[in-house]
Amino acid sequence: MRTYLVTGGAGFIGSNYIHYMFQKYDNEIRIINVDKLTYAGNLENLKDIENRENYTFVKADICDSEAIMKIFDENDIDRVVHFAAESHVDRSIRNPEVFVKTNVLGTLVMLNAAKSAWELPDGTFRPDKKFLHVSTDEVYGSLEEDGGFFYETTPYDPHSPYSASKASSDMLVKSYMDTYKFPANITNCSNNYGPYQFPEKLIPLIINNALQGKKLPVYGDGKNVRDWLYVMDHAKGIDMVQEKGRLFETYNIGGHNEKQNIQIIHIILDTLQEMLPDNDPRKALVSENLITYVEDRKGHDRRYAIAPDKIKEEVGWYPETCFEDGIRLTIEWFFEHEDWMKNVTSGDYQKYYEEMYKTR
Numbered sequence: 001m002r003t004y005l006v007t008g009g010a011g012f013i014g015s016n017y018i019h020y021m022f023q024k025y026d027n028e029i030r031i032i033n034v035d036k037l038t039y040a041g042n043l044e045n046l047k048d049i050e051n052r053e054n055y056t057f058v059k060a061d062i063c064d065s066e067a068i069m070k071i072f073d074e075n076d077i078d079r080v081v082h083f084a085a086e087s088h089v090d091r092s093i094r095n096p097e098v099f100v101k102t103n104v105l106g107t108l109v110m111l112n113a114a115k116s117a118w119e120l121p122d123g124t125f126r127p128d129k130k131f132l133h134v135s136t137d138e139v140y141g142s143l144e145e146d147g148g149f150f151y152e153t154t155p156y157d158p159h160s161p162y163s164a165s166k167a168s169s170d171m172l173v174k175s176y177m178d179t180y181k182f183p184a185n186i187t188n189c190s191n192n193y194g195p196y197q198f199p200e201k202l203i204p205l206i207i208n209n210a211l212q213g214k215k216l217p218v219y220g221d222g223k224n225v226r227d228w229l230y231v232m233d234h235a236k237g238i239d240m241v242q243e244k245g246r247l248f249e250t251y252n253i254g255g256h257n258e259k260q261n262i263q264i265i266h267i268i269l270d271t272l273q274e275m276l277p278d279n280d281p282r283k284a285l286v287s288e289n290l291i292t293y294v295e296d297r298k299g300h301d302r303r304y305a306i307a308p309d310k311i312k313e314e315v316g317w318y319p320e321t322c323f324e325d326g327i328r329l330t331i332e333w334f335f336e337h338e339d340w341m342k343n344v345t346s347g348d349y350q351k352y353y354e355e356m357y358k359t360r
């Protein structure tokens with residue numbers, strides 16, 4: 001039975017990945033989930049699988065090398081899938097330190113722990129051990145509005161403290177592959193959306209605000225473009241890269257679904273109107289009048305878009321969920337999980353929201 005060590009498995013993408021893996025492999029795998037449970041990590045995301053015999057949760061910080069080494073000492077880990085990261089660009093602009101600590105130093109700790117557990121006396125690695133580092137397309141910088149794509153060969157040009165920290169972590173993984181032949185892959189994904197996403201990110205924030213008749217903040221002119229990827233497609237892509245991809249390679253994972261932010265907001269409003277029953281009082285609150293243009297994000301990247309070729313040709317992966325279906329599934333999930341949203345938006349979130357949006 002293959003044993004996975006998943007970091008950040010209580011977060012948005014990590015918890016979707018764990019769900020995907022149990023749906024796919026059921027009792028053929030074991031998953032150990034290590035998560036620090038920051039504001040963005042939530043064990044509620046894993047309620048339905050927490051009692052499985054082949055699942056273990058460990059509360060630990062990836063920067064705590066002793067705690068991480070202990071997991072490797074006590075378990076024969078076959079796969080590491082490294083999600084744990086500070087991920088929100090706006091937060092990184094206000095407080096970069098924690099991004100460097102978690103994303104850069106945390107990745108180094110994970111690399112060192114896996115290396116020492118997997119390395120043989122002759123400097124080669126135990127067969128069939130693999131590390132996958134989950135990263136972002138933001139490391140490539142920003143594209144022109146009217147064309148071009150990110151390729152795996154595109155030079156790195158990160159702009160925000162967040163993307164700079166992810167670029168640094170990618171470089172560390174690359175250095176371990178180049179120097180030690182450490183068995184790893186890097187994936188760089190586009191913007192994810194779907195169940196369990198924390199409402200600091202555009203899509204869940206707009207859904208949550210619209211349902212309460214709160215303003216919908218649009219940064220700048222609203223014409224920045226993101227390439228939206230349904231999170232379960234991403235989870236599948238990660239698994240396929242790890243099992244079918246060439247070791248030491250980078251694979252970009254994109255949604256091939258470019259949309260301007262303002263288009264996303266209109267689609268959400270239309271879909272909410274369509275899905276809410278006539279007798280639901282929230283229906284009257286959902287309105288285009290809530291759209292409010294606010295101060296732009298500092299250094300706001302204009303456009304991200306990933307070329308589909310490499311992962312499709314080499315691994316056979318492509319995004320299966322069209323945006324129309326993905327956004328309906330997402331909204332449906334938020335309708336069915338009102339308590340989840342209430343929980344994550346109580347307490348600290350209110351403070352964050354007021355602080356972040358008070359000048360906006």
Ligand SMILES: Cc1cn([C@H]2C[C@H](O)[C@@H](COP(=O)(O)OP(=O)(O)O[C@H]3O[C@H](CO)[C@@H](O)[C@H](O)[C@H]3O)O2)c(=O)[nH]c1=O
Nearest residue numbers: 087088089136137138190191200201202217218219224261
């Ligand atoms: C929260 C918020 C965002 N925006 C804009 C800023 C961006 O152009 C776009 C999406 O913003 P965010 O949801 O914060 O996502 P973005 O900055 O693109 O970064 C995401 O996507 C990246 C992948 O591209 C991930 O690596 C990041 O971890 C993830 O946070 O919407 C608004 O106009 N208003 C808002 O209130």
